[in-house]
Amino acid sequence: MVVGRFAPSPTGPLHFGSLVAAVASYCDAKSRGGQWLLRIEDVDQTRHVASASDDIIRTLQRYGFVWDGDIVYQSQRSAHYQTALAQLQQRGLAYPCTCSRKEIADSSTLLGIEGAIYPGICLQHATKPGAAAAWRIKTDAQTIRFADQMQGQQQHQMASDIGDFVVKRADGLFSYQLAVVVDDALQGVTHVVRGADLLNSTTRQIYLQQLLGYPTPVYAHIPLVLNADGQKLSKQTLATALPEDNVVATLVAALSFLKQTLPADVQSFAVADLWQWAIAHWQLPKITRR
Ligand SMILES: [Zn+2]
Structure with missing residues (x-):
């Protein structure tokens, strides 16, 4: 059973860059006859x-x-993350750190990624105390390797690159890396399609999967949508929220960014018909690396 997911951070409204990631993961999972989960x-x-x-949930519905299944909120899952951390602590794989940022900057001599x-x-x-x-x-000195479906072979030497x-964190918040690894495993995620800004996180996630005895999903990191200044669209770069109308035209723009084949009269399609077409004709390899 194929299980994909879309996992937005609610730092602001969905913009075109997050829509592209959602479309790619949705078409990838649905074209394989799989499930698609939503995790906040x-x-x-x-x-x-x-x-x-x-706002994100309403926009996804509108589009x-x-x-499949209930929406999962990471803010309600601390107990799962704590259980995973306790396993790592008991096995001596994690240790406490009271260093400040300045102490680390002053004493570090090696530069990683x-x-x-x-x-x-x-x-x-x-x-x-x-x-x-x-x-x-x-x-440790081991090298984590994986074959990304979009970006090709990737590897990091854990101690020297990471x-x-x-x-x-010292304020009690679990890191993105641990939360994602625990959630992907507990939710049975088999295929991760997400933006290339997370490519460098993947070896840390695979390392944690191996320490915790979890399976490793298939990864595909798709090109990011950049603004005219070459920056990733985000709240920080003032990306505009997705329009409430023009849903078909906006979805067509997302599918075009992903280099998918579209029929000539696509702009006259209803939303449901556009999805049916997009899933039936979905081809991940058409997306080109940029
Ligand atoms: Zn320390």
Whole structure:
């Protein structure tokens, strides 16, 4: 059974970039006869915009998406993340860290794919008594490899490219990486189709899957929609919300961005007929890397 998912963060309304990711994951799952799940990634409540979740759900409905099962909210799933963290702690795979950002910046000598590599201070010395601790995953010299369906072969050497990464922050919030891995496993997700901005997260997620004994889904990271300045569309780059009308024209634009074949009279289609066409003719390989 194929299970895909769309997992937006409710930091603002859906924009064209998130629609493209939703369309790609939806067509990929449905064209394989699979299920498509909707998960609201609101684990980081500090970035959560009130009412954004409801707005996203209404927009997806308006655009004709039909998800399987109940909507899952990460903000309600801390117990699952804590259980996974406890497993890692009991097996000595995670350790507490009380370092400040400045201490890490001042003592790190190695640069990884996302900046300074954590130098392992709290692995070698006692943590500061009374200070709130983050939890870090121990990384080792192994190389995690995977074949991305869009981006080809990928690999990171965990210790030198990533370093010991945080799975629970000092303020108590679970990291994106841990939450996604636990949710994908508990929800039985087999196919992850998402934006290329998450390509670099994937080796950390596979590493966690292996530590926790979870299966690894098939991954496809699709090109990002960029604005005229070459930036990813996001709340930060002031991407506009999807229009409430012109649903067919906007879906056609998303399918065109994904290089899918469309009939000449597509603009006269009803939303349901457009989806039927898009799913029947969906071809992931037509999407070109940019
Ligand atoms: Zn530390």
